[in-house]
Each structure stands twice: as structure tokens, then as C-alpha cells.
Amino acid sequence: MTVGMRHDDLRRRNRAMVIAAARRGGQVSRTEIAAITGLSHSTISAISSDLIAEGILLETRQEPPALKRGRPQVGLALHPLAACVVTLMLSLNSLAAVSLDYAGNLLEEEQRRLDTRALPRDELIAECVAMLRRRLEHKAREGRPVLRIVLAIQGITDAQGRSMLWSPITPHTDIPFADLLEAEFSVPVTVENDSNMMAEALRWRDPQRYRDDFIAILLSHGIGMGLVLKGAMFTGTHSSGVEFGHMVHRPDGALCRCGRRGCIEAYAGSYAIWRNASGHDESEEPRGDIDEAEMRALADAARAQDGPERQAFRIAGEALGFGLGSLFALIDPAPVALVGLNAAAFDLIEPALREAIARTAGGHHSGSISFSIEPDQIALLREGCAMRALTHVDHQIFASGRSGTEGADRSQSSLMA
């Protein structure tokens, strides 16, 4: 049930809008903010002078020497010293962390190889804690209060972003990372799905193309999806995940990594492509890992001649096409961004995909559905996590009004909502 609105809620919202304008624009003048928000100049003036006094915004006069007449606009930007956020990215055999200032500038980073599949539960957690501790204690932080930690994982989280429920990178399940890390560091933490973070990054990278409705598909060992509908990240009701890879393509079909049969992933994941290309039975247990070079070799072979390799990519395209068709039956077609290793082989996948989608209800306008390939999956994940963490802080700061260097304890309740 929505709750009544009090006077300070109003101010909070409007403060948030000013901060959001600065977050989006980097440099915005008060006049521009007034235009964006539709609020009066007086209001913007009042809010921004508050924010400046609180150390959240910073006046930056540096702009190109204003060739226009009239009083020059004063740029407002997010104050780099206002906060620090840390992101932790856990994927197969790798753990990485990045710390950024409030303006989004990189402070420092670390990357480390781990045998995630073999690591005992508490050692996995300990590695995360240790890497986070190094970030928090690093001198580059220089007194900026750490106001948010975001942990992105390959796998499924709960809808509140508190726990990792399941992941292909480890046999362990239901790890309450948020609680564990909050207890350790007293900084609010959320756990996020990696595909969602990539979708998040796309919104910031290219807001023109990726605005209200789009789909990010991660084509790698498994199949991930981040879905933005009507301007909001779409998540499950209990879990993070739009588990597109585990929609059913062929009932009782190929064996999937998840143990069930006929999932899209069992036709379109790296292991499935490899399995089909190398003549194995589709009921055969999926291979654990396939390195980049091997997949590239498969793609090259498929491009060279019409053999089993090309057929394997075709099957993958067909599975993705029917899956997208079913998805589009539910949500209507939207632009698709392809990310991940096998996005590079989209030329091999596309024909069968388009053909399949045209045979489904979602394929009404199959020709007009746009697919774009976004390389550099790792950078995308980093950006998405960073923006998720920073916008959390934006809301936290606007919510309290008191910038709250003292950290997490009480603020959590309002943040997790």
C-alpha cells in the first residue's frame, strides 16, 4: 500500500532530482536543472546551495569560456570527495574489485584469480572480505566515507539483493553476502546479478539507444539476461533473475547445466555449441569450462565451411530465436544488446535466430528488431556496478539530508527498500 506523502518527502524527491541531473550530465547549470525538472529557479537555487553546503555538489567554473552573452552559467558537478563506493565482481575463477569516488572516477582496483569451483564456502567469503578490506584501507580513498558496496555475481540473487541464491561458479548456495559484509564493514551492501549490471551500464553508456525498453543478453558459457522495461530494471518477484537461459526451448530436450532438459542454454551456451559441434550427444554431461580460444576456433571453423560447427551455431540461433519469440509474446519486442564471448559469433547465429523469431508471435515485426553487439563485457560489468553503487548513494544522501559519514547502521532500513 502506498503511503501518504509528507512535506519532507517532497524536498527529498526534489533533491534527488537535482542530484540525478548532475549524475547524468556531469556538468549542469542551475538553469538547466530547472528546465529538466520543471521546478522553479528559486527552488533549484535553494536546493543546490544546500547541496553545496553539504559537500555533495561542487561549483565548477571551468566550462568552455561561454561564447554566449549574458551571465555565464555555473556548472554544478558531484563532489568527488563526498563519498567512495566499492564494487566487487565475482565470476568464474575470478574476483575483482574497484573503488570509485563520488563523481565516478576510478580510485584503484584489483583483480585476482581464484578457483571458485573448488573453494570451500568460508574461504570464498574470506576472499571477498579480504579484497574489500584492502579497498577500504587503501590510501587512495583519502578519507572519503565508503557509503556503498555492490557485489555482482554470475548467478541468481534474491529480489532484495541480500543473498546469492545459486551460481554456476560455486557449488555453494544461499550465501547471505549482504548480511555478512555489512556485519564486517558496517557499510550497506547489495548483491546484484551480473547481467542486470550490464544492462544498467548500457543505459548510462548510450541513453539514446537504451532508454525505456531494451534487453541485454549475455552469451557465454551460460546465457544471462538483463531486462529494462518502462525505464526500470525488471527483476523477479523473489529472485533477481530473468532466467532467460532456462526457458524451455524443447521439452525433454538437450541436457542443461542446471540438470534439467531442453533449456535454451542447453542449445546456446558455449558448452552446448561445443557439444553439438564436436558430435557429442545432447544428453551428455556439459563440459565445465571452455576457453575463449577454443570457442573462437569453433567460430572460425563454422565460418570456413558448412560443417557441424556451423550447424551448432545455427542450433544456438534457433534456440535463442524461439526463446526471444516467446519473450516478445509477453513483453513485446525491444532492442537487443548482445554481450559476452559468443556475441562475437553473432554473424553465425543471426540468420537462424531471425528465421526462428519470424515464426513466433513475437516476430510480427521481426525485421525491425535491432540487435547490436556490445564488446568488452568486463568494462560493462564494472560500469554497471559502479553506477548502481553511486545511484544508491545518491538516494541515500538525498534521503537523509545529513551526509552521514558515520555510515550504514540506521540508513540501511531506508536503503534496502
Next chain:
Amino acid sequence: MTVGMRHDDLRRRNRAMVIAAARRGGQVSRTEIAAITGLSHSTISAISSDLIAEGILLETRQEPPALKRGRPQVGLALHPLAACVVTLMLSLNSLAAVSLDYAGNLLEEEQRRLDTRALPRDELIAECVAMLRRRLEHKAREGRPVLRIVLAIQGITDAQGRSMLWSPITPHTDIPFADLLEAEFSVPVTVENDSNMMAEALRWRDPQRYRDDFIAILLSHGIGMGLVLKGAMFTGTHSSGVEFGHMVHRPDGALCRCGRRGCIEAYAGSYAIWRNASGHDESEEPRGDIDEAEMRALADAARAQDGPERQAFRIAGEALGFGLGSLFALIDPAPVALVGLNAAAFDLIEPALREAIARTAGGHHSGSISFSIEPDQIALLREGCAMRALTHVDHQIFASGRSGTEGADRSQSSLMA
């Protein structure tokens, strides 16, 4: 882009909450409203005395003679004379209309058989206009201003509720009903999908069970779905529809009414069950209509012995189960309400459905997914339309503050949002 919030927006929202509390509760005291909304008693007092003065709320002292001590609560209810709404329901071979007062009481109704599939486009429209005109001119309305018309159709509408894009009940497509009827009557109109309206009705009927997340499935000649996620009706980005019936069950499988192959509907719609039960090939053109008695006979035969009829229902269950499994992979499991003719045969469908769902990713907790059968599809549709129309008015009235007897022209812009 969200827009800044001004002072009157605040009042508007809080007024809306007061009205919503009265809509939900029927009879609410000011104290109860204060508790529900979290606003202060003074604020509620001010708002409700405004609303009473404007003729939107009504004090009703009738309550059971308050066995408690202290000053008795004064009930507030929606003023029946504040407005009138009309709903029009267009389905296969039938057109019905209902008018209701602002409190939701039935004023009068009409039902009429039409050969919708044979009717030319403009005659179909003319029938709608004529029936609406009879409602508007009927004496039962007694001067209540008609503030909203809702037209529910079997089929797909655009996301804004302006047009019928496609429907199984007529060969005509893209009929801009909202524009046509608004031009005719100068009352704001929306066009809605029938399954969505049934889901809407369930929320009002049983808010305990059908609250934030649930699924209404319409099992009849075709398969419809209304989806409520996180408390909001889920619609496509361009169309109304969660076209569950046209998700792909078996690529290149049975021939669907939509002309494509392998849709869930082509296994679970009435025509598909009939086709399978009577030994026809699944590539055979679907029958146009199958009456209730015939379907009941099939179900009885299926219950009597394990023959082709039972197998047909089993196939339907399997298709629905795999479809729900795929859906649950995307949105996580949620309670399911079954509506429509074939919901009565759910005993024949359920075993195969549950078995199928358990073999999918969404079936993690397949045992715990609750299915309930909601009979009386027609009443459900009527209630849903009524509530949709009335809550539209709630928002229109709260939005303007001036009750706006003069009608639609300007208010549309704010309503269609």
C-alpha cells in the same frame, strides 16, 4: 524522466490516498484513514472535509451502533451521485454494457448477441456506439456525470489503451475505439484486454490472496493471461498483452489459430483439445467455435476412461506446464487463478501440468505453486472493468480537484498517462 514535484502534486497524491482508502474499505473513518496513510489526523480532516464539500465523499453514520466507548467514528464513503461510469464488454458473438454509480452500485445493464465475426467494421463500431448511447441516455443515470467509459475486448490492445489491435472475434484490426468513442461522447475512454480485467477483479475480490504477484489464466477457446507483478498490472511495452497463449511450446508444432505453429494455445485452447481428442491431425485448421456443452462432454469422456479425450487434456496440461515453467523462469513462481470454461476441467489438466512444470527451471518449488479455480468468468470481467473505470475516475477527480462535470476534453491528457 521523472519530473520535479510541486506543492499541489503533494496534495493531489494525498487526496488520492484518501479516496483510495474509501474505495477499498467502503466505509472508513478519518482515524482509519490516518492510520492507513500515515498522515496526521489534521491533514486527513482537512482533506476529507474538502472532499465532502466537493461531493466526492459522503458521511454515513449508519454503522453498527459502535459498542466501543468514546466518540463514535463517522464512516466516510464514496458519494454515489458523484459520477457514473459505463463499461462495454465485447466478446465472441456478444456485446454487453453496464453502468454504475460512483460507489460501484449497478445502475443498469444490457446484453446482446451479435455475429461479431461476420459484422462489417463500421457496423461493429455502430453497435458499440448505440449501446453506449442507450446507457448514457438511460434515466437510471439521473444526472450523474459520466466520467469514464471502459471497453474490454478479447484480444490485443495498444499499451495506451487507445485501440484494439487484433482480436479473435473479428477479422478487423486496428480499430481506434478510444478515439472514436471519445469523439462521439466526449467522455474519456480506454480499451482494455479482458484477461487483464479479470486479474483486476481478483485483486478486489480477494486482496489477501491476490495481492502483489499473481497470474490469472483464462482457459477457453484461446488462452489469455493477466499478470500482476509487484502490485501493478503488467502490460507489454507497445501492446496490452501478455500473450502467454502464443509462447512457443514446440517449435514448428501444432497449428495455432494465429497461423503460426507450436504456440501453447495450439495445445491447450478448446479447439486444440477438441482436435486432439477427436483424432484430427494437429496441422488441421482450428475450428472456429466450440460450444460449452461439447467441451463438457469431452471432459466427461476423459473422466470416464483413459482414451483420446483424456490424452488431449493431458497434452493441454503439459503445454500449460512447460509454458508456466518458462514464465516462472522469468518472473519467479506466483499463485495462479484459473478462469474460463476449461478451468472446470482442471482436474484433468493438473497432473500433467504439475509434472511438466516440475521439469522446468521455474518448477523449483513446483509443489508449492497454488492453483485456484475462479468460476463465473463473466462476473469477473464485469467487476474488473467496473473497478478499472472507477479507479480512473478516482484519479481524475483527485487530479483536478474540481470535480469536472463538464467532462473529458482536457482531462484526457492527464488520464491517459
Next chain:
DNA sequence: AGACTTTTTTCGAGCCTCGAAAAAAGTGTG
């Protein structure tokens, strides 16, 4: 009849946004 309880209204205070006017900080021009 008077004490007690609970609901509702009244009233002054405190915020917040707004519009208009003033101040500020430049450019263009003779």
C-alpha cells in the same frame, strides 16, 4: 450528572515552492 474515552476539528508553527524583483557577471558598442 459527572468522569472517562475516543474521534474530530481548530490553530499556530514550520517547511517548501513560487513568482517577481533585484543582483550578479558577463558581452557588445560607440
Next chain:
DNA sequence: CACACTTTTTTCGAGGCTCGAAAAAAGTCT
């Protein structure tokens, strides 16, 4: 170089809205 002009930003009083506290209202209980 002073002055007109333009555009941005701040200031200031007015008007709305919500809140808390106190008062009024409308019953029950003894």
C-alpha cells in the same frame, strides 16, 4: 572605457500544505 544589453542566480514575501498540541465533540460507564 563607460554604458547598454543579456542571461543566470539569488533574494524576498506570499501562499499552500502538513504537523503537533490543544480544544471541542459525542458517545459510554458508573
